[in-house]
Amino acid sequence: MQKTFLLLTTVCAMFGSLSAVAAEQGSNRGVTYRPDVTFTLRTDIGEGKLVFIGEADAIAGKINPDLEVSPGAVVQINLINGDGATHDIAIPELGAKSDNITAKGAATSMVFRATRTGTFEYLCTLPGHKAAGMFGRLIVGKLREEAKGYVINVAQDPRSVGEPVGTRASKHLTLDLEATEIEGQFSDKSIYKYWTFNNRVPGPLLRVKVGDTITVNLHNSASSTNIHSIDFHAVTGPGGGAAVTQAAPGERKSFTFKALHPGLFVYHCATPMVAHHIANGMYGMILVEPEGGLPKVDREFYVMQGELYTTHSHNANARGLQEFSLEHLLSENPQHLMFNGTMDALTKMYTMEANTGDNVRIYFGVGGPNLTSSFHIIGEVFDKVYDQASLTSPPLLDVQTTLVPPGGATIVEFKVDYPGRYILVDHALSRMEKGLAGYLTVRGEANPEIFKP
Numbered sequence: 001m002q003k004t005f006l007l008l009t010t011v012c013a014m015f016g017s018l019s020a021v022a023a024e025q026g027s028n029r030g031v032t033y034r035p036d037v038t039f040t041l042r043t044d045i046g047e048g049k050l051v052f053i054g055e056a057d058a059i060a061g062k063i064n065p066d067l068e069v070s071p072g073a074v075v076q077i078n079l080i081n082g083d084g085a086t087h088d089i090a091i092p093e094l095g096a097k098s099d100n101i102t103a104k105g106a107a108t109s110m111v112f113r114a115t116r117t118g119t120f121e122y123l124c125t126l127p128g129h130k131a132a133g134m135f136g137r138l139i140v141g142k143l144r145e146e147a148k149g150y151v152i153n154v155a156q157d158p159r160s161v162g163e164p165v166g167t168r169a170s171k172h173l174t175l176d177l178e179a180t181e182i183e184g185q186f187s188d189k190s191i192y193k194y195w196t197f198n199n200r201v202p203g204p205l206l207r208v209k210v211g212d213t214i215t216v217n218l219h220n221s222a223s224s225t226n227i228h229s230i231d232f233h234a235v236t237g238p239g240g241g242a243a244v245t246q247a248a249p250g251e252r253k254s255f256t257f258k259a260l261h262p263g264l265f266v267y268h269c270a271t272p273m274v275a276h277h278i279a280n281g282m283y284g285m286i287l288v289e290p291e292g293g294l295p296k297v298d299r300e301f302y303v304m305q306g307e308l309y310t311t312h313s314h315n316a317n318a319r320g321l322q323e324f325s326l327e328h329l330l331s332e333n334p335q336h337l338m339f340n341g342t343m344d345a346l347t348k349m350y351t352m353e354a355n356t357g358d359n360v361r362i363y364f365g366v367g368g369p370n371l372t373s374s375f376h377i378i379g380e381v382f383d384k385v386y387d388q389a390s391l392t393s394p395p396l397l398d399v400q401t402t403l404v405p406p407g408g409a410t411i412v413e414f415k416v417d418y419p420g421r422y423i424l425v426d427h428a429l430s431r432m433e434k435g436l437a438g439y440l441t442v443r444g445e446a447n448p449e450i451f452k453p
């Protein structure tokens, strides 16, 4: 009889709290009537103190056990009164709290979504009970971090440069883009909740020809929690398309434009707070080739510089989920800078390779959102720089370092004459200490007339 009552109160409390969670998060968060994880604790007097004791499974018999959950999980904590004094359980930092229970054997529960990663205190809020020993830790994120294979790679492959337009006539094209919010691998041991176009940072290099008519279809994934949009710097029209593409989660928005100007142009999300959407990864580029196409080269690469603003300072060994910091974004002080979305994208994950004698072209842009790049390749000189990515102005010749503003781009070309590893940097070199580097490996015969060790 007592057992049935206990079960009923638990189920009622669970049902009520879950409805509240569902209402708060909106139906698109996929909250179900079953929690992802359940813990049961019993209050007791142990070792002369007041404590919570794990009731079942891995925490059975443990005093004030660590409760480990994955980020985003719906968590249910049941509490059984084991001593006949009044108690409750709460996690104030996550806004979760149960009812009071007084009778021995009475039970209650609380249900909440672990929306933030980190370590949070659970405790009994009755006066003096925490001091008497009723507190422990809820750890959000540890499990996910250990399940490494699960994490998504968001880094963009610099070799993904699309198909040259060649000599074709202008035509009507359709470009499909999806806005997503995904946890991606940021460094060896850490992850970040990226916002992306097509699950990559930067988004795809889109390749069209001047005079083309282009229909853009933007789909905001149903699993998103934010509105997203797209502003193409190549578009002549309201907001570069942003005025007509503000898409709620699950929505699709389209527009059609004519590419009037050749050049290499940035695109990005333009939904408030725009700087936040860009920092989280919502940028890419569209190349509008001139009539007849660009001259053929041996190797082309796609590289974009970005910034990440997190609560923790740069640390190559940072573990777990890195969280966004508004304060650091507004002070324009990124903790991390990276080429192609992640710490090791162009040093470990992808290789940029060429052979001596090759002509190399790099489509380089700055997603930012804030810092101007002094783009440079250590040990190389750019033969040509299409300054500001203008393809109708004559290129600059023989350039060491070129400025690229946020929301801007450049095209550089150079012949690789000597084998070795050449490092792409922003010559504001403090930024290399925060992760900004990429390797171009050149293979072939060493010519002692050019360089002699």
Ligand SMILES: [Cu+2]
Binding pocket: 179, 195, 227, 228, 229, 269, 270, 271, 277, 282
């Ligand atoms: Cu967005």
